[in-house]
Amino acid sequence: MAELEALGVSRRDFLKVCTLAAGAIGLPAWAGEKMADKAAAGAKPSVIWLHWQECTGCTESLLRTSAPGVAELILSLISLDYLETLMAPAGQQAEEVLAAAMERGRGKYVLVVEGAIPMKTLQGERVTRASDAHTAAYCRVGGKTALETTIEAAKGAAAIVAIGSCASWGGIPSADPNPTGAVGTQEALRSVGIDRTVVTLPGCPANPYNLLGTVLQFATFGTLPALDDLGRPKFAYARTIHEDCPRRPHFDAGRFVQKFGDEGHRAGYCLYKLGCKGPATHASCSLNPFVEVPGAWPIGIGHPCFGCTEQKLAFRVPLHDTVEVERPTAPGTYPPLVARRGAISPVATGLAGVAVGVLAGAGYMATRKLDRRHGGHEEGEP
Numbered sequence: 001m002a003e004l005e006a007l008g009v010s011r012r013d014f015l016k017v018c019t020l021a022a023g024a025i026g027l028p029a030w031a032g033e034k035m036a037d038k039a040a041a042g043a044k045p046s047v048i049w050l051h052w053q054e055c056t057g058c059t060e061s062l063l064r065t066s067a068p069g070v071a072e073l074i075l076s077l078i079s080l081d082y083l084e085t086l087m088a089p090a091g092q093q094a095e096e097v098l099a100a101a102m103e104r105g106r107g108k109y110v111l112v113v114e115g116a117i118p119m120k121t122l123q124g125e126r127v128t129r130a131s132d133a134h135t136a137a138y139c140r141v142g143g144k145t146a147l148e149t150t151i152e153a154a155k156g157a158a159a160i161v162a163i164g165s166c167a168s169w170g171g172i173p174s175a176d177p178n179p180t181g182a183v184g185t186q187e188a189l190r191s192v193g194i195d196r197t198v199v200t201l202p203g204c205p206a207n208p209y210n211l212l213g214t215v216l217q218f219a220t221f222g223t224l225p226a227l228d229d230l231g232r233p234k235f236a237y238a239r240t241i242h243e244d245c246p247r248r249p250h251f252d253a254g255r256f257v258q259k260f261g262d263e264g265h266r267a268g269y270c271l272y273k274l275g276c277k278g279p280a281t282h283a284s285c286s287l288n289p290f291v292e293v294p295g296a297w298p299i300g301i302g303h304p305c306f307g308c309t310e311q312k313l314a315f316r317v318p319l320h321d322t323v324e325v326e327r328p329t330a331p332g333t334y335p336p337l338v339a340r341r342g343a344i345s346p347v348a349t350g351l352a353g354v355a356v357g358v359l360a361g362a363g364y365m366a367t368r369k370l371d372r373r374h375g376g377h378e379e380g381e382p
Contacts, residue, residue: 011036018216020209026225026235027217035216045219046109048101048153049083052139052146053173053182054115057205058164059085061290064208078215081105095142098149102156110215111157116166116173117146117188120181130192138180147188154189154196159218161199162186162231163211165308168202169230175315186231199224200231204308207288210236232282240326241278241305244286247271260302271299275320277307 019032049059063085080086081101089097101109118138119126127136130151139146154160162185165171173182183191186198201210214233218224225233242248250256251270258264258273272279278299285297285305298305307313307323317323 017212022213022216027213031217031220035220038220044079045215046079046081046101046105047083047112047215048081048098048105048109048157049112049114050146050150050153051084052113052115052117052150052167053180054164054166054171056085056114058114058167058203058208058211059083061205062208062211078110078212078219081109092142102153106156108158109156110218111153111160112211112215113150113160113162113167113185114164115146116170116182117150117185118173118180118182119147119188119191120179126181126191128191130194133192147192150185150188151192151194154194157196159199159215159224160185160196161201161211161214163201164206165202165204165311165314168200168232168309169311171204172315197224197227198231199227199233201236202232202309203283203285204306204314205290207236207284207290209288210284236284236288237282237309239282239284241281241283241286241299242325243327244284245278245299246286247299265302271302271304272322274304275318275322276304277310277313277317277323278305279325280313280323281305281307281310283309 015033015036018036019029022029022032022035051059081104082098084094087094087097118136120137121127121135122137127133127147133145133147133151136145136147141149162168166173166182167185169184169187170178170182173180184198184200186196186200189196189198199214201207201214203210210233213235214225225235228234228237230237242251245251247268247270250268251272255264255267255269256273257269257271260274270276276299286299289300290296295301304319306319307317313323
């Protein structure tokens with residue numbers, strides 16, 4: 001803590017970000033305190049971060065975490081022993097840093113992979129054996145292919161995390177026709193016979209607190225979050241965006257934006273008819289805003305969800321195509337997209353008149369009883 005206090009970071013601020021990280025993965029506040037105590041004691045998890053086919057957006061999101069900033073706090077929570085975006089060494093020196101970090105922390109470090117891994121050879125075939133990893137034709141760094149380095153780093157890692165949609169399932173690089181044979185980390189490893197659990201954090205970019213929470217839970221408790229069948233932490237990907245969307249009441253009421261800029265758009269109506277993929281997209285964007293800025297996500301700024309966490313949607317389904325509502329919650333049925341119109345029937349009018357008459361009569365009788373109760377009397381009464 002002395003180091004953090006020298007940088008102007010109080011224990012309160014330190015506990016705040018640890019609690020946020022714990023809350024992001026569904027752990028109670030006391031877990032955040034334990035994370036803080038362990039990190040302050042110098043037990044920071046070693047992290048080796050590899051970049052492949054990607055835009056560095058996930059790293060940039062991490063760097064913009066502001067509770068407080070990364071320079072004062074994030075680097076005090078985890079030990080980033082290799083991250084090209086932040087490290088000073090380059091070329092041969094960078095390769096030596098990576099080799100030293102893997103050797104020094106063998107069996108203990110957390111491997112984070114950002115970006116898709118290309119699997120195709122120059123002949124257009126897909127690599128299927130670890131011994132042939134060097135034949136992959138694309139994305140070479142320091143004379144090694146992305147697949148070679150990932151395999152080597154994965155063998156010595158205590159835990160593996162794929163951050164972002166590119167590393168989780170291929171992302172933009174895997175969009176048709178996928179000339180490089182780009183795939184996610186788990187698929188790349190399994191394709192060459194390496195069966196390791198990979199925590200996948202899809203998103204374009206992924207929320208940085210999902211990563212911090214996952215890494216800190218592993219460092220503090222030696223466990224990983226509960227995962228679904230795609231390797232995604234259930235704390236962040238168990239529900240669809242539609243289930244917790246702030247525009248959901250408008251969907252239930254049948255109020256939809258018809259085109260960008262119309263009256264409904266300005267009033268915050270549901271974006272489903274514009275192609276919002278929220279009903280089929282598993283993510284926590286509506287509950288866990290990016291870089292602590294409320295509304296800092298597509299729907300929050302008035303744009304339909306693109307489905308960036310879903311391999312079956314992102315970069316495959318046209319932007320304005322609608323999707324099926326995957327798991328509707330109460331109410332069990334919804335108004336039609338185009339509301340029916342019609343006149344009020346005479347029967348309904350008659351029933352309404354009867355109801356009003358009954359209520360008026362009941363009110364009159366109640367008034368008479370109150371008058372008598374307070375000593376009043378009607379005309380002709382003694």
